[in-house]
Amino acid sequence: MKISLALGLAVTLGTSALMGAVPNTAHAANGNHSGTICKNYNAGQVKDIDYLTNGTRNLNSSSRFVICPLVTAGTGNANMSVFVDGYANSGQTITCTLYSYDFHGNFLGAKSFPSALTGKFDVYLSVPNGTIWGGSSVLCLLPGSAQGVIYDVDVVQ
Amino acid sequence: MNFRHATLMAVPVLGAVTYLTYLQLQPGEVTPHHGNAVSVDHVPTVTTIQGGQATNLADLAALTGEIDALKAEVLALRHQLPAQSSSIASRADRPPAPDVRSDQSAREEEAATRQEEAATRQAQMEKIDAAFRRQTIDQSWSANTTSAIHDALNSPEDGALQAENIDCRSSSCRVELHDDGTGRLSKSLPIVALQLAGSMPTVTADTIPQEDGTSNVVLYMSRDSGDAGPSK
Numbered sequence A: 001m002k003i004s005l006a007l008g009l010a011v012t013l014g015t016s017a018l019m020g021a022v023p024n025t026a027h028a029a030n031g032n033h034s035g036t037i038c039k040n041y042n043a044g045q046v047k048d049i050d051y052l053t054n055g056t057r058n059l060n061s062s063s064r065f066v067i068c069p070l071v072t073a074g075t076g077n078a079n080m081s082v083f084v085d086g087y088a089n090s091g092q093t094i095t096c097t098l099y100s101y102d103f104h105g106n107f108l109g110a111k112s113f114p115s116a117l118t119g120k121f122d123v124y125l126s127v128p129n130g131t132i133w134g135g136s137s138v139l140c141l142l143p144g145s146a147q148g149v150i151y152d153v154d155v156v157q
Numbered sequence B: 001m002n003f004r005h006a007t008l009m010a011v012p013v014l015g016a017v018t019y020l021t022y023l024q025l026q027p028g029e030v031t032p033h034h035g036n037a038v039s040v041d042h043v044p045t046v047t048t049i050q051g052g053q054a055t056n057l058a059d060l061a062a063l064t065g066e067i068d069a070l071k072a073e074v075l076a077l078r079h080q081l082p083a084q085s086s087s088i089a090s091r092a093d094r095p096p097a098p099d100v101r102s103d104q105s106a107r108e109e110e111a112a113t114r115q116e117e118a119a120t121r122q123a124q125m126e127k128i129d130a131a132f133r134r135q136t137i138d139q140s141w142s143a144n145t146t147s148a149i150h151d152a153l154n155s156p157e158d159g160a161l162q163a164e165n166i167d168c169r170s171s172s173c174r175v176e177l178h179d180d181g182t183g184r185l186s187k188s189l190p191i192v193a194l195q196l197a198g199s200m201p202t203v204t205a206d207t208i209p210q211e212d213g214t215s216n217v218v219l220y221m222s223r224d225s226g227d228a229g230p231s232k
Helices: A002-021 A043-048 B003-024 B057-093 B100-134 B139-154 B184-195
Strands: A031-034 A049-052 A055-058 A064-070 A079-088 A095-101 A107-112 A119-128 A135-142 A148-156 B163-168 B172-179 B202-209 B215-222
Touching: A031 A064, A043 A049, A043 A064, A055 A064, A055 A135, A064 A148, A079 A095, A079 A135, A095 A119, A095 B184, A107 A119, A107 B184, A135 A148, A135 B184, B100 B172, B100 B202, B100 B215, B139 B163, B139 B172, B139 B184, B172 B184, B184 B215
Parallel strands: none
Antiparallel strands: A031 A148, A049 A055, A055 A148, A064 A135, A079 A119, A079 A148, A095 A107, A095 A135, A107 B202, B163 B172, B172 B215, B202 B215
């Protein structure tokens, strides 16, 4: 009987301690988007864009724009922030811009790579969000002939 | 009395009790072949005594009383069941009543949040505009950047964009564009911004509605790349 009481007390105290240790502030989870969500920006170039299991590339010999839609949880954060990850072969470059819009479709702001990048990159971009109901996307210019890949766009919330 | 005798006595008694129970639990009315409805309440209780053994009539009477009480209870439950079933079904089929008050308060809360956001945004744009107007003019940078903006506005495949005004100072430019609502600006502007990314990676935009239903978009383009941000 005493053992049961002691055990019950220990379980109760342990549970309370665990609950007290968990922060009560809500944090939205990060949203990781595979680069395969990126698609042709211009309608006539749909057949130029090719997909791998780990990203998106451009098969046309000329460079092509791809647009990557971003899904967020609408946390009311002051900024929309992402990491854009990809790779461009030697002598080729990729540049991307993050765009933010309000729920009326009004352009709020944009942030671009500081320069066009070669090799593997992992670039942080952040723009003022303005609203929890708006939308965001990333526009990238991919080199031709499958010389570059967008691997993922990871939203930081 | 040995075990064999006790068993012989118990068998008929149990048989009688079972038969009585069976009779009492029959439906309220039975229809005999003659077509006359007969209530089981009026069926005489039959006590079968086999083997000449005496049966405790007092116990049987008590059992009969208990069975009558149980029968009445079962009949009462039978009458209650259909009413309860229909009540449960109708409640299950009915969609939950909308919480009008909470729905309305949610809409009001959302509208208030949007107004607050718009006010905050307006205050931010006023700060950005004031900071831009405080800049001195770097003639060289201003001229070169203005030229680069013109080139970028002329490059979109969907047709050149015409700026209402381009004003470059020392580290940023204010570019005013007219949006006719056809979507041409929406389609081309991101490409212009991306083309200018090398020299002005940061853009903040303000949309000013016009009386004719169109709007002007004011871009504050800065060569400041801002915070490098955290690492993963």
